[in-house]
Amino acid sequence: MKKVLAMLLAAAMLLAMAACGRQDTTSPTGQADPNAATQATLDPNGTAPAFDMQTSETNRIVNIGTVDKSLYAAPMLVTSFGQSTDAATIDTALKKVGATYTYSPQAAAELVPQFKTLIICVGASTKGLGQAGINEKDEVARAEAIMAKAKETGAQIIFVHIGGETRRGALSDQLADLVLPQCSCMIVKEDANWDYKFTKYAEEHKLPLTLIFGQKDTVQVMTDLFGK
DSSP: OHHHHHHHHHHHHHHHHHHHHSOOOBOTTSSBOTTSOOHHHHOTTSSOOOOOOOOOSSSOEEEESOOOGGGOOSSEEEEEESBOTHHHHHHHHHHHHTOOOEEOTTOOGGGGGGOSEEEEEEOBOHHHHHHHTOOHHHHHHHHHHHHHHHHHHTOEEEEEEOSGGGGOSHHHHHHHHHHGGGOSEEEEEGGGGTTOHHHHHHHHTTOOEEEESSGGGHHHHHHHHHOO
16 A cells, blocks of 8 residues: 555656646736747647757857948837837847937837838737737737838838747747848847748848847847947
């Protein structure tokens, strides 16, 4: 009897450990977060597909193609598509560089004609949308309106996707696909490129692409683009 009880206790402990080890992919409401890419959605085996990383701890920034920095004139607008914290990261980097720009993560399309350059930071966050009081439908509509207005005005677009693998959810990809056709350069945290989405796009459309290893590398990238 003692042996049976010990076996049952061991099995219960193993189940508890397994439950603790599962990734939490729920939103604050307790529902699954459709904007967060999980290992399960990336690969049926529970791990992200292997791919050849070009960046590393010792080679943190890789430039594919040459960016024409003369395209990106002031005034500049930094905004978010998806309301993640990634736009705030770019805001911080640009402050360190001493660049002149306007930071408005929830900017309306009506503002676009005021700017020659738009830095659009793509990354959907259920938490960020909730805090901003914006639903997904309205955020997509705002993004579509901004891109339509930018096409009218001829504003230059810098595409930024620095949330990494965890920002490759369905909504993030939908927003990215709105921006990519109009951008003239791309800045991507490389682990988001696990399926080669961004390198393939850059190659097919002959766009310069900067891959970074971590978000802190945005300071150097912004320095290279806008440093005096």
